[in-house]
Structures are given as C-alpha cells and as structure tokens.
Amino acid sequence: MNRVGKFLKENWLYLTVLVLLILLPHLIGWATDSSPLGVQRGDRFIMRGQSTYWQSVFIELFALAILVMSYNLMFGFTGVISFGHALFFGGGAYITGMTLEFMGLEPTLGLLVGVLLTLGICGLLGLTIGLATLRLRGVYFAIFTLAIAEMVWVFFGRFPATNGEDGLTLKSLPTFIDPTQNRIFLYYIALAAFAFTFFFIRRLVSSPTGRVFQAIRENEERAKAIGYHTLRFKLFAITVASTMAGGAGILHGILNKSARPEYLSVTHTVDALLMTIIGGVGTFVGPVLGAAGLELADVLLRDAKLTLGTTVINVGESWNFLLGLVFIVVVLVFPYGIVGTWHRWRAQRRKPK
Amino acid sequence: MTDYILQTEALRKAFGGLVAVDNVSVNITRGAMHSIIGPNGAGKTTFFNLLNGTFKPTSGRVIYKGEDITEQPMHRRIHLGIGRSFQITNIFPNLTVLENVRLAAQAISDVNFHWFRPASRYTQFERRAFEVLELVGLRDEAFYPANVLPHGGKRKLELAILLAPDPEVMLLDEPTAGMASEQVPQLMETIATIKAQGNKTIVMVEHNMNVVMGVSDRITVMNLGRVLAEGAPAEIAKNETVQRVYLGELYGDLSEAGGAHG
Numbered sequence: 001m002n003r004v005g006k007f008l009k010e011n012w013l014y015l016t017v018l019v020l021l022i023l024l025p026h027l028i029g030w031a032t033d034s035s036p037l038g039v040q041r042g043d044r045f046i047m048r049g050q051s052t053y054w055q056s057v058f059i060e061l062f063a064l065a066i067l068v069m070s071y072n073l074m075f076g077f078t079g080v081i082s083f084g085h086a087l088f089f090g091g092g093a094y095i096t097g098m099t100l101e102f103m104g105l106e107p108t109l110g111l112l113v114g115v116l117l118t119l120g121i122c123g124l125l126g127l128t129i130g131l132a133t134l135r136l137r138g139v140y141f142a143i144f145t146l147a148i149a150e151m152v153w154v155f156f157g158r159f160p161a162t163n164g165e166d167g168l169t170l171k172s173l174p175t176f177i178d179p180t181q182n183r184i185f186l187y188y189i190a191l192a193a194f195a196f197t198f199f200f201i202r203r204l205v206s207s208p209t210g211r212v213f214q215a216i217r218e219n220e221e222r223a224k225a226i227g228y229h230t231l232r233f234k235l236f237a238i239t240v241a242s243t244m245a246g247g248a249g250i251l252h253g254i255l256n257k258s259a260r261p262e263y264l265s266v267t268h269t270v271d272a273l274l275m276t277i278i279g280g281v282g283t284f285v286g287p288v289l290g291a292a293g294l295e296l297a298d299v300l301l302r303d304a305k306l307t308l309g310t311t312v313i314n315v316g317e318s319w320n321f322l323l324g325l326v327f328i329v330v331v332l333v334f335p336y337g338i339v340g341t342w343h344r345w346r347a348q349r350r351k352p353k
Numbered sequence: 354m355t356d357y358i359l360q361t362e363a364l365r366k367a368f369g370g371l372v373a374v375d376n377v378s379v380n381i382t383r384g385a386m387h388s389i390i391g392p393n394g395a396g397k398t399t400f401f402n403l404l405n406g407t408f409k410p411t412s413g414r415v416i417y418k419g420e421d422i423t424e425q426p427m428h429r430r431i432h433l434g435i436g437r438s439f440q441i442t443n444i445f446p447n448l449t450v451l452e453n454v455r456l457a458a459q460a461i462s463d464v465n466f467h468w469f470r471p472a473s474r475y476t477q478f479e480r481r482a483f484e485v486l487e488l489v490g491l492r493d494e495a496f497y498p499a500n501v502l503p504h505g506g507k508r509k510l511e512l513a514i515l516l517a518p519d520p521e522v523m524l525l526d527e528p529t530a531g532m533a534s535e536q537v538p539q540l541m542e543t544i545a546t547i548k549a550q551g552n553k554t555i556v557m558v559e560h561n562m563n564v565v566m567g568v569s570d571r572i573t574v575m576n577l578g579r580v581l582a583e584g585a586p587a588e589i590a591k592n593e594t595v596q597r598v599y600l601g602e603l604y605g606d607l608s609e610a611g612g613a614h615g
Contacts, residue, residue: 208459208475209468215456218445225405225443226514227431227460236468347498 014198021058021191025184028054036184047183055187056179056255061295062194063251064271068279068291069201070244071272076282077205078237079217081138083269084129084145087152088122088242090264092249094156095121097259100172102161107174118246126242130235146266153264167260170253179255190251197244202284204240213237217282274323278330280337289339294323357416358383358554359404359435359522364413366399373399374410375578381522386548386555388565391575397558398440400575401526404556405437406430417522432461436520440527440558442507446500450491450510453499454482457517481517489513489543505536512543523547525557529564537561541568566590 008015020027025036034049047056067089074080099114100107133144162168179186204210212233215223223230253259275294280286298319306313315322334341359381366374374396381387389397402408404415406427414423417433425433445453458478459465473479486492489509494502499510508528515523528544529537541564548555548568559565565572565586572589574581582588582595589595 203471204468206471206473207468208464208470208472209466211452211456211459211472212465214448215445218447219443222439222443222445223456224428225407225431225437225439226457227428227518228465229426229428233465236466 018195021195022188024058025051025055025187038183045181047180052183055183057295057299059179059183059187059190059251059255061292062190063248063255064275064295065194065288065291066197066248066251067245067268068272068275068287069197070241070248071269072276072282072287073201073205073213073244074237074241075273076276076280076287077210077217078213078234079220080134080234080238081142082145082238083142083266084147084149085241085245085272086264086266086268087145087149088126088245089249089252089268090156090259090261091122091125091152092118092246093253093259093263094162094168094249095246096250097168097170097253098162100170101168107172108176110172111174111177115247115250118250119243122246122249123239123243127235127239129242130238134231134234134238146269149264149266149269153261153266156264157261162259165261167258167262170257170259173254173257177254179257186251186254190255193247193251197247198288201244205284209233209236214282274327277337278327280334280340280343283337283339283343286337286339290337355380356383357381358418359556360416361400361404362414362416364400364403364415365411366396366403366408367411372578374403376413377575377578377580379573379580379583381554381556382571383554384551385570386557386568387571387573388557388559388569389573389575390559390562390565391581394577395575396578397575398526399578401437401524401556401558405435405524431518431520434521435524436515436518436522437524438511438515438526438528440530442504442511444499444507444510444514447498449496450486450499450502451479451482451495453510454485454513454517455479457514458482458485461518482513485513485516488516488546490539505532505540508532508536508540509543512540516547520553522554522556525555525559527558527560529559529561537564544568 028034029036029049029051032050034051036051036055038045038047038052039049040046067085071082071085074082074085095118096111096114099105099117100110103110103113105113129145129148133141136144156162156164158164175181177186177189205213212223212228215228216230216233220230249263252263271294275290276287277290278294279288279290302316302319304315306315330338336344357380361377361379364374364377365372377396377400379387389400391397399408403410406422406425406429410423414421416422417435422430422433445456448456455478458481459472459475462475462478464475467475483492483495486495489512491506491509491513494506499507502510508530512525512528515525525544529540532540544555544557545568547553557565557569569586571584572586573583574589574592574595582592584592
C-alpha cells in the first residue's frame with residue numbers, strides 16, 4: 001500500500017495528463033459534436049470532423065515526443081551530441097514500410113515483423129555506429145553521424161525500389177491500424193508508445209546506470225578517473241535512443257502511410273535538438289513540452305496572419321523564420337531551457353549563503 | 354624485505370621531443386605517506402598520470418602488489434584500489450555534493466548496469482557517501498550543487514570523491530592547491546586522520562613545503578623529469594644536491610613555517 005501511495009504521490013501529475021490524453025478524442029468529440037470514430041458511410045468510417053483531426057495531430061505529436069525524448073537521453077542526459085538521429089527516425093519508417101510492401105506477408109503479421117525488425121535493426125545500427133565512432137570526441141562524432149545519415153538520405157532519394165524522391169506508399173497496412181479507416185486505434189497505440197517511452201526513460205535515468213550517464217555528461221574524464229568504463233555507458237545510451245527513434249519513425253510512417261526520404265533529412269534531427277534545448281536539456285519534462293509546444297504552435301498558427309503596420313506576415317510561410325526567432329529569445333531569456341531555468345531558479349533559493 | 358605496494362621501474366614518458374618523466378624508479382612502502390616534491394615542470398603530475406593510468410608510459414613499468422599494471426586503463430585501476438585526486442578541481446559541477454561522492458562509491462560496485470531500479474534503493478552508496486562527507490567536513494553541504502561550493506569546499510569534495518571507494522593507495526595531486534592558507538591545516542588534519550587509520554598508502558605531490566616536511570615518511574625530489582634525491586624528510590632537508598638545485602625555495606618556506614609556529 002505504502003509503495004502504491006508513494007508512486008501516486010510522485011506521479012500524480014503525469015497520471016492526470018495520461019488520463020486526459022486517454023479521454024482526449026472523446027472530450028474533443030463531445031465539445032465539437034463530432035464522433036471520435038469519424039463519419040459512418042455504410043460499413044466504413046470516413047475520417048472527418050474535429051476529433052479525428054486532432055487525433056492525427058496528437059499521433060504526430062507523440063511520434064515527435066518519442067523522437068525528442070530519445071534525443072534527450074543521448075544529448076541531455078549523457079552528453080553525446082549526434083546530428084544523425086533522423087537516420088533512425090526515417091529508417092524506422094522505411095524498414096517497416098519495406099517489410100509490409102515487399103515481404104508479401106499477411107498484413108498483421110507483416111506489421112508485427114516490420115516493427116520487430118525496425119527496433120532490432122535500429123538498435124543494432126546505433127550500437128555499430130557508436131562502436132565505430134564514439135571514440136571520436138564531441139564535434140567529430142556529431143559530424144560523422146551527420147555524414148552517415150545524409151548518405152542514407154541521398155541513397156533513398158534515388159533508390160528505385162522505394163520510388164526515389166516520391167517515397168514508398170504503405171498500401172498493405174492492416175485495416176485496424178490504418179489512419180484513414182480506424183484512426184482512434186492508432187491514436188491509442190501511439191499514446192501507449194509515448195507513455196511507455198516516458199516512464200521507461202524516467203526509470204532509466206534515475207537508475208544507477210542513468211546516474212552514470214549524467215556523470216559522463218558533466219565530466220567524462222572524471223567519470224573515467226573514478227572507475228567507469230564510459231564508452232560502455234555511452235553505447236548503452238545510444239542503442240536505447242536509436243531503438244526509440246526507430247519506434248517514433250514507425251508511428252510517423254504509419255500515420256502518413258508512407259516512407260519518404262525527407263523523414264531521413266537532418267531537419268528532424270535539428271527539430272529534436274531545438275525542442276530539447278527550448279524545453280530544457282537534461283530535464284525530464286522539458287523536451288516533451290518543447291515538442292508539444294512547437295507541434296501545436298505549428299498546427300494552430302499555420303494559417304494565422306500577423307499584421308504589423310501595413311505588412312501582413314503569413315505565419316505558415318515564415319514558420320522557420322519565426323521558429324528561429326523563438327529559439328533566439330528562449331536561449332537568451334532561458335539559457336537552460338524553460339524547464340531547466342525553472343529548476344535552477346528553484347535550486348538558487350536553496351543555495352548556501 | 355620491505356613491503357612495497359606500488360613501484361615504478363625506469364618509467365619514461367616523452368611528449369614528442371619533450372621528456373617529461375625520465376627513468377623514474379620509485380618504491381612506495383605499504384602504509385607509508387610518500388611525498389613527491391619538485392619545482393614547477395619537474396614532471397610530478399605526469400608521473401601521477403602514469404601511476405593512475407591517464408597516460409601510458411613511453412617505456413618502463415608500473416607494478417602494483419607485485420603485478421605489472423602498466424597496460425591497465427585508468428578505470429580498471431580504481432577497481433584494483435588505486436585512487437587519485439586532481440590538482441585542478443575536477444568534479445561534476447551540476448550534480449549535488451552527495452551525488453558526486455555517491456557516484457564514486459557506486460563505481461566499484463557491480464550494479465552499474467542495473468538500469469531499471471531507482472538508484473535511491475541502493476542505500477549503501479548513499480550511506481558511504483555521508484560517512485566520507487562527515488570525515489572531510491562537508492556533511493551540511495550534501496544537497497547543494499557542487500559548483501556553488503567555495504574553492505576550499507571543492508578541494509574537500511575532491512578528497513571525498515577519492516575516499517569514497519576506499520582505495521588502498523591514494524594519489525593526492527596537490528590537495529591544498531589554491532586554498533587559502535588558513536584552510537590548509539584543517540585539510541591536512543583530515544589527511545593525517547586518514548593516515549592514522551593505518552590501512553592506506555598515501556602518495557602526495559605537494560608544493561607547500563611546510564605540509565610535506567611535517568607529515569611525510571619519505572620524500573622523493575624530482576627535477577627536470579628525473580629523481581634528484583630520495584629519503585626521510587630530515588635527510589632531504591640536509592641533502593646538498595637538493596639544496597643546490599632547489600632548496601632556495603624550500604629554505605624560504607621553512608623559515609616562514611618556523612616563524613608561523615614560533
């Protein structure tokens with residue numbers, strides 16, 4: 001009883017958010033008088049209405065949040081800066097997509113095999129890249145990972161089997177998870193994956209291993225000097241993070257029913273980096289809030305117009321510019337990210353005189 | 354026959370053309386306090402880096418309890434019982450004082466890859482950390498982030514991190530470096546307490562001569578990468594070569610120390 005009580009006390013906020021997210025499709029449906037299942041036409045459902053629209057926004061958000069959390073595990077908690085994280089994100093979509101389309105399995109089995117293959121290959125690839133390059137320091141490692149990711153991006157841009165630039169369309173998705181037919185199921189799968197990743201990483205970073213990650217981030221040489229074989233811990237972090245990024249890529253691929261070269265592009269790595277920094281590097285909730293904030297802002301402000309005197313700025317068209325502006329302001333005002341600066345502000349009050 | 358815990362045989366380290374440590378053979382007796390002194394650039398810190406495995410020697414061997422450990426990397430040597438503190442404060446700045454020490458205690462355990470149980474359930478490391486913090490006098494600062502400690506506090510933390518895994522050999526690289534002189538006696542008292550417990554061998558690089566003469570069992574004097582002289586503190590003070598090359602500075606310090614105590 002005591003342990004349950006303690007768990008509830010420490011996690012009540014997260015659990016409340018989780019319950020809200022479980023109810024979200026129904027709440028939006030209720031508020032906007034639309035069905036969370038879409039509009040029925042005969043024995044099929046058409047994905048129309050506010051509820052299904054917001055489900056797709058949140059599925060994308062969960063996928064991004066998983067990507068960002070995995071990035072934060074490497075960058076924020078272990079201090080390993082990679083510019084090639086999109087490799088696993090796009091790779092996840094491609095491996096699952098190719099398994100579904102090319103292996104000729106029954107769709108449900110194909111999806112299962114695709115997911116397992118994706119997680120396995122991404123983890124193994126992360127480990128291999130780590131083994132080959134983690135001995136390189138800081139920026140050299142970052143550039144090397146960028147080079148590998150860009151190579152794969154160029155490759156899939158020209159690979160005829162997956163239609164080069166156009167990418168692979170997922171036609172063999174099992175209907176139960178197809179976002180054009182049964183979006184709410186995909187919503188709950190994505191939510192479950194997000195919640196699992198959240199609690200998994202939380203558990204990991206507070207374990208003895210996670211404490212060593214933070215020691216490596218703070219001062220790797222010192223961590224070695226007190227007896228840690230730091231390379232092993234960094235490999236562990238990069239393997240877990242790569243697997244998770246692969247999982248995020250699967251969700252992204254299924255939602256968009258495709259695997260396209262741009263999923264592999266450095267933009268996704270940079271997005272993950274920016275969201276981590278804006279939310280708070282090495283804080284737990286910060287990067288998730290960063291991902292949620294930027295994704296929701298993108299959706300809500302896409303069609304907004306800003307009038308400054310006689311100039312009308314179309315927010316959607318200037319999105320990258322505005323994002324840059326937000327980034328500069330956040331870095332100047334909250335040097336440790338929003339959540340990180342908040343933590344520091346609280347710690348300051350406990351500082352010795 | 355004397356019981357040597359740590360020995361070097363003709364240790365040499367060259368960085369390109371610069372020979373920082375040249376043919377250094379030193380025997381360190383178990384349980385002793387052995388100081389290494391010498392002017393700036395004498396190769397003391399490089400010698401330390403060879404002892405704890407930061408660098409591999411260009412040639413020569415490092416022997417620990419009769420076994421050759423020359424090829425053992427730094428992180429393995431902690432597990433063997435050789436710990437080292439740093440001249441330039443080298444801590445985990447954004448972690449708490451407690452966590453700095455707790456991590457050092459955890460390092461020699463076999464739970465480092467337990468990745469799904471909260472670290473707070475492994476209370477033994479926290480207990481050990483508090484024990485050590487008590488000893489160095491940082492118990493009340495345990496929950497502050499390490500980077501807010503004043504310099505003297507960081508030096509104590511450095512010592513606590515070294516002590517946490519209970520090493521058999523402690524390599525102290527200028528433990529009082531940069532400390533205000535009124536804080537030095539307190540730190541040296543802590544070191545004397547550790548020495549009095551009798552189960553540790555302490556090797557100390559020090560600049561502050563007062564400190565060295567008072568507490569050492571044996572002193573090695575280095576100059577330009579070589580061993581200039583070795584002996585008990587009284588012998589070193591009388592040694593003519595040492596005086597000629599180096600002791601101008603030492604005499605100055607000694608007379609100062611005499612004044613302070615007299």
